[in-house]
Amino acid sequence: MSATTTHDEHHDDHGPDKGIMRWITTTNHKDIGTLYLFFALAMLFVGGAMSLVIRAELFQPGLQFVNPDFFNQMTTMHALIMVFGMIMPAFVGFANWMVPMMIGAPDMALPRLNNWSFWILPFAGTMLLSTLFMDGGGPASGWTLYPPLVLQTGDALPFAIFAVHLLGVSSIMGAINIIVTIMNMRAPGMTLMKMPLFVWTWLITAYLLIAVMPVLAGGVTMLLTDAFFGTSFFQAAGGGDPVLFQHIFWFFGHPEVYIIILPAFGIISQIIPTFSRKPLFGNDSMIYATASIAFLSFIVWAHHMFTVGMPLAGQLFFMLSTMLIAVPTGVKVFNWTSTMWKGSLSFETPMLFALAFLFLFTIGGFSGLMLAIVPADFQYHDSYFVVAHFHYVLVPGALFGAIAGAYFWMPKWTGHMYNETLGKVHFWLSAIFVNVLFFPQHFLGLAGMPRRIPDYATQFADFNAISTIGAFGFGFTQLLFVYIVIKCVRGGEKATAQVWDGAEGLEWTVPSPAPYHTFEDAPEVR
Amino acid sequence: MGRTVGNNRFTKCLAVLITSLLGGGAAQAAWELNMPVGATDVSAKVFDLHMLILWVCVAIGVLVFAAMIYCIVVFRKSKGAVADTSIAHSNTAEFIWTVIPVLILIAMAVPAAQTLVEIEVVRDTEMTIKITGYQWKWEYEYVGEDVSFYSSLASESNAARQLNTDIDPFEVENYLLDVDKPLVVPAGTRIRYLITSNDVLHAWWMPDFAVKKDAIPGFINEGWFEVNEPGIYRGQCAELCGKDHGFMPVVVEVLPKEEFDVWLAEKKGGVARAAATANQ
Numbered sequence: 115m116s117a118t119t120t121h122d123e124h125h126d127d128h129g130p131d132k133g134i135m136r137w138i139t140t141t142n143h144k145d146i147g148t149l150y151l152f153f154a155l156a157m158l159f160v161g162g163a164m165s166l167v168i169r170a171e172l173f174q175p176g177l178q179f180v181n182p183d184f185f186n187q188m189t190t191m192h193a194l195i196m197v198f199g200m201i202m203p204a205f206v207g208f209a210n211w212m213v214p215m216m217i218g219a220p221d222m223a224l225p226r227l228n229n230w231s232f233w234i235l236p237f238a239g240t241m242l243l244s245t246l247f248m249d250g251g252g253p254a255s256g257w258t259l260y261p262p263l264v265l266q267t268g269d270a271l272p273f274a275i276f277a278v279h280l281l282g283v284s285s286i287m288g289a290i291n292i293i294v295t296i297m298n299m300r301a302p303g304m305t306l307m308k309m310p311l312f313v314w315t316w317l318i319t320a321y322l323l324i325a326v327m328p329v330l331a332g333g334v335t336m337l338l339t340d341a342f343f344g345t346s347f348f349q350a351a352g353g354g355d356p357v358l359f360q361h362i363f364w365f366f367g368h369p370e371v372y373i374i375i376l377p378a379f380g381i382i383s384q385i386i387p388t389f390s391r392k393p394l395f396g397n398d399s400m401i402y403a404t405a406s407i408a409f410l411s412f413i414v415w416a417h418h419m420f421t422v423g424m425p426l427a428g429q430l431f432f433m434l435s436t437m438l439i440a441v442p443t444g445v446k447v448f449n450w451t452s453t454m455w456k457g458s459l460s461f462e463t464p465m466l467f468a469l470a471f472l473f474l475f476t477i478g479g480f481s482g483l484m485l486a487i488v489p490a491d492f493q494y495h496d497s498y499f500v501v502a503h504f505h506y507v508l509v510p511g512a513l514f515g516a517i518a519g520a521y522f523w524m525p526k527w528t529g530h531m532y533n534e535t536l537g538k539v540h541f542w543l544s545a546i547f548v549n550v551l552f553f554p555q556h557f558l559g560l561a562g563m564p565r566r567i568p569d570y571a572t573q574f575a576d577f578n579a580i581s582t583i584g585a586f587g588f589g590f591t592q593l594l595f596v597y598i599v600i601k602c603v604r605g606g607e608k609a610t611a612q613v614w615d616g617a618e619g620l621e622w623t624v625p626s627p628a629p630y631h632t633f634e635d636a637p638e639v640r
Numbered sequence: 641m642g643r644t645v646g647n648n649r650f651t652k653c654l655a656v657l658i659t660s661l662l663g664g665g666a667a668q669a670a671w672e673l674n675m676p677v678g679a680t681d682v683s684a685k686v687f688d689l690h691m692l693i694l695w696v697c698v699a700i701g702v703l704v705f706a707a708m709i710y711c712i713v714v715f716r717k718s719k720g721a722v723a724d725t726s727i728a729h730s731n732t733a734e735f736i737w738t739v740i741p742v743l744i745l746i747a748m749a750v751p752a753a754q755t756l757v758e759i760e761v762v763r764d765t766e767m768t769i770k771i772t773g774y775q776w777k778w779e780y781e782y783v784g785e786d787v788s789f790y791s792s793l794a795s796e797s798n799a800a801r802q803l804n805t806d807i808d809p810f811e812v813e814n815y816l817l818d819v820d821k822p823l824v825v826p827a828g829t830r831i832r833y834l835i836t837s838n839d840v841l842h843a844w845w846m847p848d849f850a851v852k853k854d855a856i857p858g859f860i861n862e863g864w865f866e867v868n869e870p871g872i873y874r875g876q877c878a879e880l881c882g883k884d885h886g887f888m889p890v891v892v893e894v895l896p897k898e899e900f901d902v903w904l905a906e907k908k909g910g911v912a913r914a915a916a917t918a919n920q
Contacts, residue, residue, distance in 0.1 A: 492686065557674075
C-alpha cells in the first residue's frame with residue numbers, strides 16, 4: 115500500500131534537466147535514442163570522409179594522394195567506423211526511441227545501463243580514431259584483422275583491440291536492455307505475435323549480438339596475447355593456426371551481417387504497409403523468416419573463406435547452407451511486394467527509400483547467391499565483385515533502411531514535418547549516385563581487380579573513375595540530409611499524432627513530438 | 641618523329657579496340673566487363689557456371705522487379721487506388737515461394753558441386769610447383785628439378801607506381817601486371833601446385849586459370865591447373881598482405897612442351913653452373 119503511494123507521488127510529469135547535464139546523465143530512452151542517432155550521423159561523415167580518401171586515390175591509376183600504408187589504414191578504419199560506429203549505433207538509436215513506444219512501455223527496462231552503453235561509444239570511437247596518429251599509424255590489416263598481418267601493426271594494436279572490446283561491451287549491454295525490455299515491459303494484450311516487425315527483428319538481432327560479440331572479443335583478445343604475452347594461437351612458428359582466427363572472426367562476422375540488416379528489414383516492414391495502406395502481408399511468416407535467417411547465419415561463416423583450402427565436404431556444406439539463406443530472404447522480398455499488391459500507394463520520402471531498399475537490396479542478394487557458388491567464388495573472392503556485393507547490402511540496404519526510418523519517424527520525434535521536396539531531392543540524388551558508385555565495381559571485380567589495393571592496372575581505369583564520381587556525389591548528397599534534419603528539428607509544419615494516414619501502431623497514438631514520458635499508464639492492446 | 645610514335649600508338653589502340661569489339665582475342669576482350677573465359681577447361685566451366693547463375697538471377701530479378709514496378713505503377717493512391725485490406729496472408733503463396741526457390745537452388749547446386757569436385761580432386765598430375773608468398777613477391781620452386789627463383793614487380797611498373805612520380809601509368813606496358821621473372825610452365829600438362837607463405841597471408845590469383853588459393857604460413861595448400869594455350873597470363877595477389885599488396889603480380893608464361901623442356905634445361909644448367917661456382 116505504501117509502495118503504491120510513493121509511486122503516485124512521483125507521477126507528476128517532470129521534464130529533462132537543463133543544459134549539457136541532460137545529455138550526460140539522462141536515463142530517458144528518447145534522449146539516449148537521440149544521442150545514438152546523432153553519434154551515428156557524425157560517424158557516417160567520419161567514415162564517409164575516409165571512403166572519399168580511398169575513392170580519390172583510386173580515381174586514376176598511379177599513386178596521387180596517399181602512400182599505400184595510409185591507404186590500407188583508411189580501408190580498415192572506414193570499415194570499423196562504419197560497422198561499429200555508424201550503422202550499429204544508428205539501429206540501437208532506433209530501438210531506443212521506438213521499441214518502448216511500440217510495445218507500450220514507459221522506458222527501457224534498464225535505464226542506467228542504457229546511459230552507460232551509449233556513453234562508452236564516444237570514448238571507444240575516439241580511441242579507435244586516435245590510433246591514426248600513433249607511431250606506425252592505425253591498423254592497416256583490413257577490418258577483418260587477420261593475423262599474421264595484424265600483428266605487424268605498430269603502437270595502435272592494443273588500442274584498436276581495446277576499442278573493439280569497448281564497442282562490443284556497449285553493443286552487448288544495449289542488446290541485453292532490448293531483450294529485457296521486450297520480454298518484460300509489453301503492454302497488456304501485446305502478445306509476442308502481435309509485436310510490430312521492427313520489435314521482432316530487434317529482439318532477434320539482440321540475441322545474435324549476445325551470441326557473437328563475445329566471440330569477437332575472444333578472438334581479438336587472443337590476438338592481443340599473441341602480440342604481447344608470448345602465446346601462439348595464430349602464429350604458425352609457435353604451432354598456432356592463422357586460419358583459426360578466420361573461423362572465429364567469421365563465426366562472429368556472419369551473424370554480424372544480419373545484426374546490421376535485420377533492424378533495417380524491420381524498418382522496411384513498418385514503412386511499406388504504412389504507405390501501401392494495407393497490413394504487412396504474411397506477418398507471421400515474416401517473423402519465421404527472420405528467425406530462420408538468424409539461425410542460418412550461424413552455420414554459413416566459412417563461405418567467407420572458401421580459398422583457405424577447406425576439405426571438399428566443408429566447402430559443399432557451407433555452399434549449400436549459404437544458398438539456403440536465399441529462401442527466407444526471398445520470402446521477405448515476396449511478402450513486401452505482396453504488401454504493395456492491391457494497396458493504395460503514396461510515395462513520401464520514407465517510402466521512396468524503402469522502395470530503393472527493396473530493389474537494390476535484392477541486387478545485393480543476387481550477387482550474394484552468386485558468391486555462394488564455390489567454384490565461381492574462387493574468381494569472385496577478394497575481388498571488387500565482393501566489394502560491390504556487400505556495399506549493395508550495406509548502403510542501399512542497411513543505410514537506406516536507417517535513412518527511411520529517420521524520415522518515417524522524424525515527425526514523431528521532432529513534432530515537425532521535414533521538408534518533403536528536399537527529402538525527395540535527397541532520395542533521388544542518393545539513389546542515382548549509389549548505383550554510379552557501386553554498380554561498376556561488379557565489372558571491376560569480374561574483370562580481375564582485387565580489393566584493398568591502392569593502385570591498379572590501366573584496364574580498370576574507366577570504371578574506377580566512374581565509381582569515384584559516384585562516391586563524391588553520394589557523399590556530398592548526405593550533407594543535404596544533415597540540413598534537412600536540422601531544419602526539421604528547428605521547425606516546420608506541425609505533425610499530427612498519426613503523422614501518416616496509413617500509420618498503425620502504439621507509437622502513432624501519442625502526440626507529436628512524443629512527450630518526454632510516454633505510456634506511464636500502460637495502454638490496452640486488443 | 642614524335643608524331644609517328646603517337647600515330648603508332650593510336651593505331652595500336654584502335655586495333656585493340658576493334659578486336660575487342662569483335663570479340664576476338666578472347667582473354668583480352670573479356671578482361672573488361674565480365675569474368676574471363678580463361679585458358680583452362682576448368683576456367684571455362686567456372687565461366688559457364690558464373691553465366692548460368694547470372695542468368696538465373698537475371699530471370700528471377702526480371703520477374704520480381706516487374707511485380708514491384710507493376711505495383712508501383714498500378715496501385716497508386718494518386719490514381720485513386722483503394723487498398724484491399726483483406727489481403728493479409730496466404731499459406732498457398734508462402735508455400736509456393738518457399739518451394740520454388742528451393743528447387744531452383746538445387747538445380748544450381750548440382751553443377752556447382754560437380755565442378756567443385758573436379759577442381760578439388762588433385763590426381764594424375766605430371767609435375768609439381770611450389771609457390772611461396774613473401775612480402776611482397778612470389779617464389780616459384782620446380783619440385784625435384786632443383787630450380788627456384790623469385791618473381792617481383794617489374795622495374796618499369798615499380799618506378800611508375802611511386803607517389804608523385806611523373807611517369808604516366810598508361811605509358812607503362814602491363815602496368816602493375818608485369819614481373820621480372822614469370823612462372824614458366826608447359827602447355828597441355830596437368831600441373832600440381834603447392835602453396836604456402838613465409839610471412840603473412842597472401843593469395844595466388846590467376847583469373848585465366850580460375851585459380852585463387854591462399855598462401856598461409858605453416859600450411860601447404862594444393863591444387864592443379866592445365867593450360868591449353870601457350871601465352872602469357874596475368875593476375876595479382878588477392879589477400880591483403882601489407883603496404884605493397886597491390887604490387888605483387890602473378891605472371892605465368894605458358895610455353896609449348898618442347899620449349900619448356902629447353903627452358904628448364906637451361907635453368908638447371910644455370911643452377912648447376914652457379915652451384916659449381918659457389919663450390920670453388
